[in-house]
Amino acid sequence: MTVSRVVELEGHIIDSGMMGSAFSIVMDMGGEFDVEEFEVGRRKDERSYARMRVSAEDEETLRSILHELHQNGANPADPADATLTPAPDDQVVPEGFYSTTNHPTDVRYEGEWVGVERMEMDCAVVVEDTDDGPRAYTKVLNAVEAGDRIVTGEGGIRVKPPERPRNGGGAFGFMRGGVSSERPSETTIRQVAEAIAETKAEGGNVLVVAGPALIHTGAREDLARLVREGFVDALSAGNGFAVHDIERDLFGTSLGVNTETADHARKGHKHHIYTISEVIRAGSIPEAVEQGVVESGVMYQCIENDVPYVLAGSIRDDGPLPDTITDAVEAQNAIREQAHDADMVLMLSTLLHSVAVGNCLPSDTRVVCVDINPATVTQLLDRGSAQAVGMVTDIGTFVPTLADELLG
Structure with missing residues (x-):
């Protein structure tokens, strides 16, 4: 018996x-489709519309096909209200709960569509009544509380993946996703600079996610210039980034190597440990700055x-610095707050932090990922951050050129 x-x-x-x-999707998963209505937008500002009947041999196959279609922006033509099921206990979600994508999403509640706040992938959706009307928002599983009304199933959910603009897209026109080492570097960096400037002009926030390689390659001073001149609104990094940044100030080295001459300093392998010790002695990075230890x-x-x-700390950190968050869940929550405030994100030569921040970002946040290793950007895209633009180049070239474009 065919169902549709x-x-x-x-x-x-x-x-x-x-x-x-x-x-x-329909053909690969063993279903059939019939396009019942198709209206083509004939101008750049016109949208297209398609109404499609999807058929399968049984309910289970149809449900699987509809799930995949839903993730790609195809929504039921006759939506009912979303099903809400109370969480049975703290950190326990109901069976069949809806696991979010990172795309803008609405849920249908009492006949009205309600936008889901704080979108990110792999979360549950909670719906609650407030004095200002219904509210829907995401929660990571470890934050779910007993009694939270969790959206379950696929019904009453509308997903809206970002669309590729038909026009140039302004300064962001180059941001079409994908990884390439063939793009002209200077042109692409100029476009990134224009995108940052446009974000700041519109009152947006720029988040920088940085790895220690940025310090090792000598780009430290240029990123510091961008922070000083107001082009960076928040920084997400690991213990190692901060240690080597401060090591460069105290000893002129990064991981024991002079970043200007590439010479290995005598006993330079101890410099990062001495650096951590000095910051701990001061009490924290802000106190080290206040006391004139870090200049x-x-x-x-x-x-x-x-x-x-x-x-954010890791299992391999030395020290760590007093400012480093060593609790993984606490660090993740802190990163999540940064991610939801960001309008544009620069991921600079750090695989683990790029993926961690990318997991917290909604798909309409602009992302530029720069790394000498194309696998870093590929893994970011594979994890679901399809909006990311990848640039395969040396971070020691990218950041100074970007700073020169922005600061003249």
């Missing part, structure tokens, strides 16, 4: 490839210019 359901696609569904993807660098400029930072 009608779904709708709306927007720039041809340009973005959404319609072709929908056809492929330059990225962390110095963050303190001097009130730029918030999160240093």
Whole structure:
């Protein structure tokens, strides 16, 4: 017995490839489709619309197909209210709960669509009544509380993946996703600079996610310039980044190597341990700056210019610095706050932190990921951050050139 359901696609569904993807999903998963209505937008500002009946041999197959279509922006033509099920206990979600994508999402509640706040992937959706009306928002599983009304199943949910613009897209026109080492570096860096400037002009926030390689390659002073001049609104990094940034101030080295001459300093392998000791002695990075122990660098400029930072610890950290958050869940929550405040994110030569921050970002946040290793950007895209633009180049070239573009 054949079962079927009608779904709708709306927007720039041809340009973005959404319609072709929908056809492929149905065919690859053993279903059939019939396009019942198709209206093509004939101008750049017009949207297209398709109404498609999807059929399968049984309910289970149809449900699997509809789930995949839903993740790609095809929504039921006859939506009912979302099903809400109370969480049975703290950190326990109901069976069949809806696990979010990172795309903008609405849930249908009492006949009205309610936008889901704080979108990020792999979360539950909680719906509650407030004095100002219904509210829907995401919660990570370890934050779920007993009694939270959790959205379950696929019904009453509308997903809206970002669309590829038909026009140039302004300064952000180059941000079409993908990884390439063939793009002209200077042109692309100039476009990144224009995108940052446009974000700041619109009152947006720029988050920088940085790895220790940025210090090792000699780009420290240029990132510090960008912080000082107000182009960086928040910094997310690890213990190692801050240690080597401050080591450069105290000893002129990064991991024991002079970043200007590439010479290995005598007993330079001890410099990062001495650095940690000096900061611990001062009490923290802000206190080390206040006491005159630290007088330059990225962390110095963050303190001097009130730029918030999160240093997330790892199992391999030396020390760590007093400012480093060693509780993984606490660090993740701190990163999450940064991510939700960001309008544009620069991920600079750090695989683990790029993926960690990327997991917290909604898909309409602009992301530029720069690394000498293309696998870093590929893994970020594979994890679901499809909006990321990858640039494969030396971070020691990228950051100074970017600073020159922005600061003249």
